[in-house]
Amino acid sequence: MSAEHFVSYEFDRFRLDPGKRCLLRDGVPLSLTSKAFDTLFHLIRHQGQVVSKQDLMRAVWPDTIVEENNLNQNISTLRRVLGETRGANLYIATVPGKGYQFLARVQVIASSEPEAEASTPVTLAVLPFENLSSQTDRNYIADGLTEELITTLGLIDPERLRVIGRTTMMSYLHTNKPLSQISEELQAAYIVESSMRAEGPRLRITSKLIRVRDHVLLWSTTYDSQPASILEFQQEISRTIADQIRLRLSPERLSILARRQ
Numbered sequence: 001m002s003a004e005h006f007v008s009y010e011f012d013r014f015r016l017d018p019g020k021r022c023l024l025r026d027g028v029p030l031s032l033t034s035k036a037f038d039t040l041f042h043l044i045r046h047q048g049q050v051v052s053k054q055d056l057m058r059a060v061w062p063d064t065i066v067e068e069n070n071l072n073q074n075i076s077t078l079r080r081v082l083g084e085t086r087g088a089n090l091y092i093a094t095v096p097g098k099g100y101q102f103l104a105r106v107q108v109i110a111s112s113e114p115e116a117e118a119s120t121p122v123t124l125a126v127l128p129f130e131n132l133s134s135q136t137d138r139n140y141i142a143d144g145l146t147e148e149l150i151t152t153l154g155l156i157d158p159e160r161l162r163v164i165g166r167t168t169m170m171s172y173l174h175t176n177k178p179l180s181q182i183s184e185e186l187q188a189a190y191i192v193e194s195s196m197r198a199e200g201p202r203l204r205i206t207s208k209l210i211r212v213r214d215h216v217l218l219w220s221t222t223y224d225s226q227p228a229s230i231l232e233f234q235q236e237i238s239r240t241i242a243d244q245i246r247l248r249l250s251p252e253r254l255s256i257l258a259r260r261q
Contacts, residue, residue, distance in 0.1 A: 048102070
């Protein structure tokens with residue numbers, strides 16, 4: 001869907017409006033906390049898929065370590081607001097040992113309402129992953145992560161999200177240039193910085209999304225893994241990071257940031 005369209009989600013008698021951050025039933029707004037709204041939004045965007053509790057907590061609390069009980073409270077609140085009775089999972093099902101699944105059929109609705117800051121394409125630059133470990137033989141893993149992430153991000157929405165190509169970005173490997181200079185050279189509004197540390201077979205990946213004009217950190221996270229397959233690990237990490245960046249650079253989220261400013 002193009003960036004010129006405003007998107008909302010309808011299911012049963014409900015309508016979720018990301019731009020206004022509200023949930024309506026038969027046109028009447030319902031009371032939801034910000035985190036409960038984010039929980040529902042993430043589940044709806046992955047309608048039909050089993051979303052793990054860990055992924056949900058990363059999406060709703062991206063920069064904070066929280067207990068699982070916080071998520072359970074959000075799910076309980078949503079079930080109450082949606083009118084679910086005990087044992088009747090019409091909308092949100094618990095998948096034992098895995099997470100949650102949004103069951104209702106979702107219809108995506110678009111209108112011509114313009115979104116602030118989303119009418120023009122967003123340019124994103126992914127800096128090469130920096131290998132911070134002493135094991136230089138792991139450089140190929142960092143280079144592979146860079147390539148996978150650029151490729152995955154480039155497939156999201158080429159008309160709205162422009163991602164600088166790998167060949168150009170690899171010239172910034174081990175660069176000492178400030179982000180403002182890199183942004184000016186590439187005409188990129190957002191930059192992704194990532195690093196990799198290795199300790200034996202374990203790898204730690206740290207990634208963050210920065211808005212260059214005011215150096216605001218929009219998102220950051222750390223992943224720890226002991227991969228059995230390097231290729232699968234690169235693909236999994238790239239998809240996870242790309243999904244988080246997609247959420248934060250979505251038309252709805254950019255519009256909210258613009259209105260707050």
